[in-house]
Amino acid sequence: MSVATSNKAGSGDRPVRVRTRLRKGDTVLVTAGKERGKTGKILTMVAEKNRATVERLNMVKRHRKGQGAQSPGGIVEKEALLDLSNLTLVCGRCNKPTRINVRVLEDGKRARQCHRCGELVDS
Ligand SMILES: [Zn+2]
Numbered sequence: 001m002s003v004a005t006s007n008k009a010g011s012g013d014r015p016v017r018v019r020t021r022l023r024k025g026d027t028v029l030v031t032a033g034k035e036r037g038k039t040g041k042i043l044t045m046v047a048e049k050n051r052a053t054v055e056r057l058n059m060v061k062r063h064r065k066g067q068g069a070q071s072p073g074g075i076v077e078k079e080a081l082l083d084l085s086n087l088t089l090v091c092g093r094c095n096k097p098t099r100i101n102v103r104v105l106e107d108g109k110r111a112r113q114c115h116r117c118g119e120l121v122d123s
Contacts, residue, residue, distance in 0.1 A: 023045065041055040050083060051082060053079035054082055057082065060079075060080045091119060093117050094117040099115035101113045
């Protein structure tokens with residue numbers, strides 16, 4: 001008799017992408033975690049996970065087993081992913097962690113801009 005009404009929204013398992021204005025190559029400050037207060041350059045962005053790796057930060061040691069002559073194994077250090085919400089852009093001009101404004105230029109292109117000093121981040 002009764003019609004099933006299971007229209008619950010938001011049951012998808014795709015993680016919601018956090019809007020980030022950070023990009024590969026940006027210098028960022030880590031604001032939380034064990035690397036808090038340190039700065040580095042973004043090496044890779046993993047947008048699906050809202051994470052990124054930062055040069056020489058959050059290093060983890062991986063113990064590799066040797067697999068023949070080409071890969072002798074041993075301890076390999078590599079950057080582990082950091083959450084994007086714990087990263088803040090450091091402006092190259094005022095040298096401070098800053099928020100990023102996005103400005104639409106006259107030619108329709110979007111440029112990122114330092115919230116503090118107005119310096120364009122992309123040039
Ligand atoms: Zn600035």
